[in-house]
Amino acid sequence: MAISNSTIFTRAAQEPPAAPAEYISISRKKLVKNLEINGEARINTWVDSMKASSLADHDQSSWIVRYPSALDMFEQIIDAAKGKQIVMFLDYDGTLSPIVDDPDRAFMSRSMRKTVRKLAMCFPTAIVTRRILLLMHPHI
Numbered sequence: 001m002a003i004s005n006s007t008i009f010t011r012a013a014q015e016p017p018a019a020p021a022e023y024i025s026i027s028r029k030k031l032v033k034n035l036e037i038n039g040e041a042r043i044n045t046w047v048d049s050m051k052a053s054s055l056a057d058h059d060q061s062s063w064i065v066r067y068p069s070a071l072d073m074f075e076q077i078i079d080a081a082k083g084k085q086i087v088m089f090l091d092y093d094g095t096l097s098p099i100v101d102d103p104d105r106a107f108m109s110r111s112m113r114k115t116v117r118k119l120a121m122c123f124p125t126a127i128v129t130r131r132i133l134l135l136m137h138p139h140i
C-alpha cells in the first residue's frame with residue numbers, strides 16, 4: 001500500500017462533499033413504513049441478493065474477473081473517491097497481519113502499523129474482526 005505521496009487523501013478528508021448528491025437519503029419514517037409493508041418478502045429478497053453475490057455460490061475464477069483486486073485499480077479508486085467522505089474498514093487476520101498458526105502471534109508488522117497510523121490520520125478508520133476487542137489490544 002502506498003499512501004505517503006498522495007495529497008488526494010488528505011484533501012478528501014479535509015473537504016467533505018458540499019452537496020450530498022452522492023448519497024441515497026431516505027427519511028426514517030419512510031424507511032420504517034417500507035420495512036413494514038411486505039416486510040418478510042423484502043427481507044427474503046435482500047437475503048437472496050446477498051446469496052447471489054456470495055463467493056460460495058460462484059466459480060471463484062469468474063468471481064475474481066467480475067470483482068478484480070482493488071490494488072490493481074488504485075487510480076480509478078482515487079478518481080472515484082474525489083470529493084467524497086472516505087471511511088476505511090480494514091480486515092485484520094490475513095490482511096493487516098499475516099496468517100500464522102498461532103492466532104495470538106498474528107501481529108502487524110512495524111511498517112503496516114505505521115501505514116495504518118497514517119491512514120487513521122486521514123480518514124475515520126476501523127478494523128473489522130470477530131476477535132474479542134480486549135484481546136485485540138496487543139495486536140494493534
Ligand SMILES: O=P(O)(O)OC[C@H]1O[C@H](O[C@H]2O[C@H](CO)[C@@H](O)[C@H](O)[C@H]2O)[C@H](O)[C@@H](O)[C@@H]1O
Nearest residue numbers: 092093098099100101102103106128129130131
Ligand atoms: O472474522 P475475522 O476477523 O476475519 O476473523 C477470522 C478468524 O481470524 C483468525 O483466524 C485466522 O487467522 C489466524 C492467525 O493468522 C490463523 O491461525 C487462522 O488459521 C485463521 O483462520 C482468528 O483467530 C479467528 O478467531 C477468527 O475467526
